[in-house]
Amino acid sequence: MTMGYKKIVLLKDTGSTGRTKEFYNLFLEQCRLENLQDDVQIVRVADIGMYDKGIVVRIIPGDITYAGVTEAHIQKIIQQTLKNNKPVKELLFTRASKQMRVVLKSCGEIDPENIKDYIACDGYQALKTMLAKSSSEDVINELKTSGLRGRGGGGFPTWMKWKFARQIEADQKYIICNADEGDPGAYMDRSVLEGDPHSVVEGMIIAGYAVGATKGFVYVRAEYELAIERVEKTIEQAREYGLLGEHILGSDFSFDLEIRLGAGAFVCGEETALIASIEGKRGYPSPRPPYPSVKGLWGKPTVINNVETLATVPVILRKGGAWFASIGSENAKGTKVFALTGKVKNSGLIEVPMGITLREIVFDIGGGMLNGKKIKAVQTGGPSGGVIPEHLLDTPVDYENLQKLGSIMGSGGMIVMDEDDCMVDIAKFYLKFCVDESCGKCAPCRIGGFQMLGYLNKISEGKAGEDDIELLERICNASKKASLCGLGQTSPNPVLSTLKYFREEYLEHIRDRKCRARKCVDLLTYHIGQEKCKRCSICMRNCPVNAISGDKQQGFLIDVNKCVKCGKCFDVCKFDAIIRE
Amino acid sequence: MKKLTKETLDACRSESQRKRGNWIKVGMSTCGIAAGAGDVFAILQNEAQKRNLDIRIEKCGCAGMCYAEPLVEVYVEGMPQVVYGDVDKETALAIIDKHISGKRLLNDHIYNVKVDRS
Structure with a gap:
């Protein structure tokens, strides 16, 4: 036989029956009966990359995958595939990952602290070719062809930013990499900086060449210790190899980089505030125009791009703008990295072509919902985004579509929610984040945010009237229109989108004083269902405020006036006798 | 330099690409380290040294499967390239014993098997 190793059978029950072990034993036994135990290894795997396809069997070498396998098929698989290398046609399944790794290609593959690993994977080839053959105009045209748009939130065409900065005559121009990632649940930029920092540096050098800048800054929040350490090493190595500094790769072009640490203020991710912060001033945003590409850092033309955008640039130059534009949908080109988190089985970083649907992301890549609960919504874009309800999950993901639905692409945070998540509570969480992070410079954001949060608190405490919803909406719209920067303009989005899709839930809080997800503590009451109660007294013993009284003969009662609704009794009761409603 | x-x-x-032979990579980004990749890396390094194994042990970034961190990817010549997840100290030792020395795959910890289709 020509194969390099003996046969391996990987198997896993991808359904909800959990029969992996049982099936493994059956398979093992039958292989023994056929005397194959020395030629075939059978392995139970933790994840086979497919979900809800019954028992899946993958055979290597040959890489044959069977789905929906039952006991009755085992013999056939052994006789045909293991003994005679022939597939069992009716079971064949084509595995196709819906992910496409462009930016993340080397993340998890290469040693980020070793420049040679990056060079071995064609690193700095784009830079080399550009320095040898392309004018700055060529580079910008290539980006235009690629259709790359900013991956940090706004989605502004990258080539246009670069072109504006290039056109202006100035003695000094700057490139800034915005690594001030701060959305709750988002960590794409951190992972790229930690896993493949040279790609960002190469992107920045290319940007410098294209706009005529000789100096760049990586603005990264101080909390990202490991990312900072790796970027520092990266810059050092790049200098040592002649990829940063004077006469890069022996050419006439010079460019150098420095790191600037942010103290972790969310508003500093906004470009004008970020520039103020680098200049040593307080991180306050300022009105645009003038845009940074015209008048930015220290009054000079400045291009600010997000980490992921910059990491995409070398790949585009290497493989061509047309190649990049061939990926994705009509409106949005290329791939996008998302941090998939929340109530989903496989939380992690994913990279998908634009135009994929949210349902594919959650169920085909994310492996479906945790604990088999029903999906309620997906939140995208962090505190500036909104929720997308279950019935709209088949919408293709791109900048315009998400905006139409009242959310945004944002930097790529994606939080999956199930029926245990209360939409008022979610709106409150995100708004609270923005109220805490508001810099206070403009009134609509500073005062409006505070007022909106007040109304949400009233609703979740059951103290609101129906007209409060209208007032809440009015303030939301005012903050959207009148705030100075993106923070205040977008902070009402989580409120407005939950109101749009889950108004009924808001009304339930107000009219019926009920929170269907049982998240809003003030609307809950606890009492003991006497028919289920076994009078074990565990609830009484665990109540921290002595709100439960009674004895083993009489049974127990909760005093609602004393109860602080901590839920301890509910958690400790073994007989589901505590009723929470 | x-x-x-x-x-x-x-x-x-070309010189950098010429690295061949067996290797182990441990995902050492924040997500991996938070899940205990630091200990796993140390154990693998110690064991390999102790047993005089001809294998390179390297760090890498986040492969994206944060739900299964710490992730350890193993390549041994003549065997498929395997990604192990949820690797604790015991699993790390089992990888050395069973996979590297015994040339057999571990049960219940495999999250991906990469097959060269070329």
Whole structure:
């Protein structure tokens, strides 16, 4: 036989029956009966990359995958595939990952602290070719062809930013990499900086060449210790190899980089505030125009791009703008990295072509919902985004579509929610984040945010009237229109989108004083269902405020006036006798 | 290190690509380290040294499967390239014993098997 190793059978029950072990034993036994135990290894795997396809069997070498396998098929698989290398046609399944790794290609593959690993994977080839053959105009045209748009939130065409900065005559121009990632649940930029920092540096050098800048800054929040350490090493190595500094790769072009640490203020991710912060001033945003590409850092033309955008640039130059534009949908080109988190089985970083649907992301890549609960919504874009309800999950993901639905692409945070998540509570969480992070410079954001949060608190405490919803909406719209920067303009989005899709839930809080997800503590009451109660007294013993009284003969009662609704009794009761409603 | 030029970059690339042989990679980004990749890396390094194994043990970034961190990817010549997840100290030792020395795959910890289709 020509194969390099003996046969391996990987198997896993991808359904909800959990029969992996049982099936493994059956398979093992039958292989023994056929005397194959020395030629075939059978392995139970933790994840086979497919979900809800019954028992899946993958055979290597040959890489044959069977789905929906039952006991009755085992013999056939052994006789045909293991003994005679022939597939069992009716079971064949084509595995196709819906992910496409462009930016993340080397993340998890290469040693980020070793420049040679990056060079071995064609690193700095784009830079080399550009320095040898392309004018700055060529580079910008290539980006235009690629259709790359900013991956940090706004989605502004990258080539246009670069072109504006290039056109202006100035003695000094700057490139800034915005690594001030701060959305709750988002960590794409951190992972790229930690896993493949040279790609960002190469992107920045290319940007410098294209706009005529000789100096760049990586603005990264101080909390990202490991990312900072790796970027520092990266810059050092790049200098040592002649990829940063004077006469890069022996050419006439010079460019150098420095790191600037942010103290972790969310508003500093906004470009004008970020520039103020680098200049040593307080991180306050300022009105645009003038845009940074015209008048930015220290009054000079400045291009600010997000980490992921910059990491995409070398790949585009290497493989061509047309190649990049061939990926994705009509409106949005290329791939996008998302941090998939929340109530989903496989939380992690994913990279998908634009135009994929949210349902594919959650169920085909994310492996479906945790604990088999029903999906309620997906939140995208962090505190500036909104929720997308279950019935709209088949919408293709791109900048315009998400905006139409009242959310945004944002930097790529994606939080999956199930029926245990209360939409008022979610709106409150995100708004609270923005109220805490508001810099206070403009009134609509500073005062409006505070007022909106007040109304949400009233609703979740059951103290609101129906007209409060209208007032809440009015303030939301005012903050959207009148705030100075993106923070205040977008902070009402989580409120407005939950109101749009889950108004009924808001009304339930107000009219019926009920929170269907049982998240809003003030609307809950606890009492003991006497028919289920076994009078074990565990609830009484665990109540921290002595709100439960009674004895083993009489049974127990909760005093609602004393109860602080901590839920301890509910958690400790073994007989589901505590009723929470 | 002599500074690279447009001409010598390609030589550096071919030289860097020439690394062959067996290797283990441990995902050492924040997500991995938070899940205990630091200990796993140390154990693998110690064991490999103790047993005089001919294998390179390297760090890498986040492969995206944060739900299964710490992730350890193993390549041993003549076997498929395997990604193990949820690797604790015991699993790390089992990887050395069973996979590297015994040339058999571990049960219940495999999250991906990469097959060269070329």
